[in-house]
Amino acid sequence: xxxxxxxGAAPGAPAPPVSDAALALHRRALxxxxxxxxxxxxxxxxxxxxxxxxxxxxxxxxxxxxVLDAQVFTCFVHPRHVxxxxxxxxxxxxxxxxxxxxxMDRQLARFPDxxxxxxxxxxxxxxxxxxxxxxxxxxxxxxxxxxxxxxLEEFFGRGVRTxxxxxxxxxxxxxxxxxxxxxxxxxxxGREVVVAMEELGMVVDVSHVARTTFDDTLAIARRxxxxxHSCARALREPARNLDDDQLKAIAATGGVACVNFxxxxxxSEGEATLEHVLDHLERFLALAGPEHVGLGADYDGIGVTPVxxxxxxxxxxxxxxxxxxxxxxxxxxxxxGANLARVFEAVLPR
Numbered sequence: 001x002x003x004x005x006x007x008g009a010a011p012g013a014p015a016p017p018v019s020d021a022a023l024a025l026h027r028r029a030l031x032x033x034x035x036x037x038x039x040x041x042x043x044x045x046x047x048x049x050x051x052x053x054x055x056x057x058x059x060x061x062x063x064x065x066x067v068l069d070a071q072v073f074t075c076f077v078h079p080r081h082v083x084x085x086x087x088x089x090x091x092x093x094x095x096x097x098x099x100x101x102x103x104m105d106r107q108l109a110r111f112p113d114x115x116x117x118x119x120x121x122x123x124x125x126x127x128x129x130x131x132x133x134x135x136x137x138x139x140x141x142x143x144x145x146x147x148x149x150x151x152l153e154e155f156f157g158r159g160v161r162t163x164x165x166x167x168x169x170x171x172x173x174x175x176x177x178x179x180x181x182x183x184x185x186x187x188x189x190g191r192e193v194v195v196a197m198e199e200l201g202m203v204v205d206v207s208h209v210a211r212t213t214f215d216d217t218l219a220i221a222r223r224x225x226x227x228x229h230s231c232a233r234a235l236r237e238p239a240r241n242l243d244d245d246q247l248k249a250i251a252a253t254g255g256v257a258c259v260n261f262x263x264x265x266x267x268s269e270g271e272a273t274l275e276h277v278l279d280h281l282e283r284f285l286a287l288a289g290p291e292h293v294g295l296g297a298d299y300d301g302i303g304v305t306p307v308x309x310x311x312x313x314x315x316x317x318x319x320x321x322x323x324x325x326x327x328x329x330x331x332x333x334x335x336x337g338a339n340l341a342r343v344f345e346a347v348l349p350r
Contacts, residue, residue, distance in 0.1 A: 001037045001040065001074070001076040001078075001140055001167070001298070001301035018316045018317060018319070018320045019320060019323075021323070022316060022319045022320040022323050023316055023319075025319055025323070025329055025332060025333070026067050026315070026316045026319040026336070027067050028333070029319070029332070029333040029336040029337060029338065030069050030070065030124070030125075030128060030333075030336070030337040030338055030341055031066070031067055031068050031069045031070070031315060031336045031337045032069060032070035032071075032124070032134075032294070032295075032336070032337030032338075032340045032341055033068060033070070033071050033072065033258075033295050033296060033297055033299075033312070033315075033337075034072050034226060034228040034229060034256075034258040034294055034295065034296035034340055035072055035074055035138070035140075035207075035228040035229035035258065035260075035296040035297065035298050035301070036057075036058055036071055036072065036073055036074065036297065036298070036299045036300050036301065036312075037074055037076050037140075037298065037299070037300045037301030038052075038056070038057075038058045038071075038073055038299070038300040039073050039074065039075055039076075039100040039103050039104060040074075040075070040076045040100065040300070040301070041056055041300045042103050042107075043099055043100050043103045048106065048107060048110060048111075049107050049110075049111060049114075049115065050110075050111065056300055056311075057297075057299035057300045057305065057310070057311040057312060058071070058299050058300055058311065058312045060111065060114050060115070060133065062311050062312050062313040063133050063312055063313075065312075065313035066311075066312040066313040066314065066315040066316060067315070067316065068133065068312050068315060069124075069127075069128045069133070069134060069337065070118070070124055070127070070128070070133070070134035070135075070136065070337060070341070071133060071134070071135060071136070072136045072137075072138050072162065072228065072296075073104060073135050073136070073137055073138065074137075074138040074139065074140045074228075074301075075096070075097045075100040075101065075137070075138065075139050075140065075144070075160070076100075076140040076141065076167070076301065077093045077096050077097060077139070077140065077141045077143060077144045077167070078096075079141075079143070079167065079168075079169045081093045081096045081143075082143050082169075082171075092146065093141075093143050093144045093145075093146055094144060094145070094146050094148075094151050096144070097139055097144045097155060097160075101137070101155075101158050101159070101160075104117070104135065104137060104159075107135075108135075113132065114132055114133060115132055115133040115135055116130070116132045116133070116134060116135065117135050117136075117137065117159050118134045118135065118136050118161075118344075118348075119159050119161060119348070119349075120348055120349055120350060121345055121348050121349070121350050122345075123348075124136075124341055124344065124345070125341075136161055136162065136344065137158070137159045137160045137161060137162075138160065138161070138162045138163060138164075138205070138228070139155060139160055139162075139163040139164070140163075140164050140167055140208075141164060141166060141167035141169070141171070141208075142163060142164065142165045142166055142171050142173070142174055142193065143166075143167070143169065143171035143172070144163075145193070147171075147172040147173065147189065149192065149193065149196055152193065152196055152197070152200070153196075153200070156200045156201075156202060160202070161201070161202055161203060161344070161347075161348060162202055162203035162204075162205050162226070162228070163197065163202060163204070163205060164205040164206070164207050164208050164209070164228065165186075165190070165193070165194070165204065165205070165206065165208075165209050165213060165217065166208050166209050166210070166213065167208050168208055168240075170182050170183070170210070172187075172189065173186065173187045173189040173190035173193060174186050174187070174190040174193075174209065174210075174213045175209070175210035175212055175213045176208055176209060176210055176213070177208055177209060177210050177211075177239045177240055178208075178239070178240075181210050181212065183212075184212050185210065185212035185213045185215065185216035186212075186213055186216035186217065186220075190213070190216070191216070191220055194217055194220055194221060195220065198221070198222055198223045198347070200349070201347055201348050201349035202347070203223070203224070203225075203226055203343060203344060203347045203348075204217065204221060204223070204225050204226070205225075205226050205227065205228045206225055206226070206227050206250070207226075207227045207228045207229050207230045207240075207296070208240065211246075214246060214249075218249055218253070221253055223253070223254075223346065223347050224253050224254035224255035224256070224343045224346055224347065225250055225253045225255040226250070226255050226256050226257070226258065226294075226340070226343060227242055227246075227250055227255075227256075227257045227258060227296075228258050228296045229258055229259075229260040229262075229296030229297070229298045229301075230242045230257065230258070230259070230260055230265070230296070231259055231260050231262075231265040231266055231280045232247070232259075232280045232283035232284060232287075234283055235266075235279060235280055235283055236265055236266060236267065236268060236280075237268075238264070238265055240265060241265055242257060244287045247283075247284060247287040247288040247292075248287055248288065250288060250292060251287075251288040251289050251291075251292035254292075254343070254346070255292060255343055256292050256293065256294045256339045256340050256342075256343050257284050257288050257292060257293060257294070258293075258294040258295055258296030258340065259277060259280045259281050259284060259293070259294075259295060259296065260296055260297065260298045260302075261277055261297040261298055261299070261302065261305055261306055261309055262298055262302040262304075263276075263302075263304055263305070263306060266279075266280060266306070271306075271307050272305075272306040272307070273306050273307055273308050273309075274306055274308045274309055274317055274318065274321050275321070276306065277306055277309065277318065277321075278318075278321045278322065278325060281293060281318075281322070281335060282325070285327075285331070285335075290327075290330075290331040290334055290335075291334055291339055291342075292339060293334065293335050293339060294334075294335060294336075294337065294339050294340040295315075295318065295335065295336065295337070295340075297309075297312070297315075299311065299312055318335075318336070319332055319336060322335060
């Protein structure tokens with residue numbers, strides 16, 4: 001989720017047509033995106049997955065149009081909920097997560113033939129075989145736990161299978177990338193959270209964390225890590241982006257770094273396009289390697305998109321672009337979702 005984005009999604013722009021070969025590959029691949037904030041939008045605006053309002057990026061019809069097989073739906077907790085501050089409606093972080101989990105429960109009940117929650121090994125493949133969108137639940141911002149490991153276990157029981165340790169804001173046990181930090185990385189409790197996540201069968205997500213938190217997590221993690229929605233700092237400087245050493249380190253865990261579509265993370269000025277997304281994918285591929293790169297578009301969490309990637313229905317354009325740049329079909333399939341699926345299959349419980 002990005003809060004400083006301009007209002008309104010970018011309009012769609014003309015793009016080269018997707019070739020028959022690219023579309024065939026896209027349909028053959030498992031297409032799996034690592035980050036969407038659609039649950040936040042649905043909870044706040046009161047709509048369901050079949051009827052996204054104008055300007056939103058993801059609904060069931062557009063998922064079908066983009067041949068999207070699996071989506072991580074995140075429960076984003078705005079920092080204002082810490083301390084139940086102004087604009088929070090008196091709702092604390094944990095209750096904010098519970099509200100979004102209730103929104104997902106409603107979708108599962110309304111659309112049982114179109115979407116299914118994936119909680120265990122094998123369920124991603126089963127959802128795809130059954131023609132249903134595979135939904136994976138996430139939390140964005142470890143402050144949602146309210147410094148209580150019991151909440152982590154509760155949310156795991158509700159189906160949450162991945163969590164960013166921080167958002168931009170630091171919390172009681174980990175420093176985020178958007179402030180001065182409080183701890184110099186992970187505290188002892190933060191290390192407990194990482195260990196508990198891995199023991200439960202949750203994927204640890206290092207997008208948004210401070211470099212100190214990244215390094216501390218790397219030192220204790222025993223399972224593959226993901227960065228669900230980040231870009232390459234070599235191409236664009238914000239602290240939210242990953243440097244080359246971080247890309248290599250994520251790959252060394254067996255994990256996956258996923259490229260964000262937010263224009264401010266892609267380009268320093270002007271409109272972002274598919275070509276800029278491809279540039280960041282190229283950097284990830286060069287540093288992390290073809291088995292460790294994925295997509296984390298951040299749809300419904302960004303107020304503006306690349307002009308020719310306005311929503312999930314346009315994802316086949318990424319396939320076309322990667323093939324046009326000379327990448328082998330196996331590499332493209334990995335980026336589209338096979339790499340991310342491998343991580344979840346490795347970490348999720350049986």
